[in-house]
Amino acid sequence: xxxxxxxxxxxxxxxxxxxxxxxxxxxxxxxxxxxxxxxxxxxxxxxxxxxxxxxxxxxxxxxxxxxxxxxxxxxxxxxxxxxxxxxxxxxxxxxxxxxxxxxxxxxxxxxxxxxxxxxxxxxxxxxxxxxxxxxxxxxxxx
Numbered sequence: 221x222x223x224x225x226x227x228x229x230x231x232x233x234x235x236x237x238x239x240x241x242x243x244x245x246x247x248x249x250x251x252x253x254x255x256x257x258x259x260x261x262x263x264x265x266x267x268x269x270x271x272x273x274x275x276x277x278x279x280x281x282x283x284x285x286x287x288x289x290x291x292x293x294x295x296x297x298x299x300x301x302x303x304x305x306x307x308x309x310x311x312x313x314x315x316x317x318x319x320x321x322x323x324x325x326x327x328x329x330x331x332x333x334x335x336x337x338x339x340x341x342x343x344x345x346x347x348x349x350x351x352x353x354x355x356x357x358x359x360x361x362x
Contacts (some may be wrong), residue, residue, distance in 0.1 A: 290349030
């Protein structure tokens, strides 16, 4: 499973790619749009941001996957948005906009998960690595 250092390094490299390419590279990964999610740290109260992919969009909602590479622990950003669902999202390098995050219901997940793993098989592999059910999160404009 990826360590915190590996995940932070991946985010750093992704941001560096965006910066060095003047935003021309890095807003798509594996055929998925990339977004910058900013949450409020549940312990620190400070803004925390990370780069994530959205394998599915439903209407105006962006769906993100709290996989953490199949780790047995939820990603920090997921715990942060559960504590405070008011988040900011930058999509495609656009200015940050206010969004509200919510965890998909069991029935929503049951509907969306097969579509996601059919198109992006790595998420199915991540689910096989862990006993926790990997949550899906819907981000909707505030």
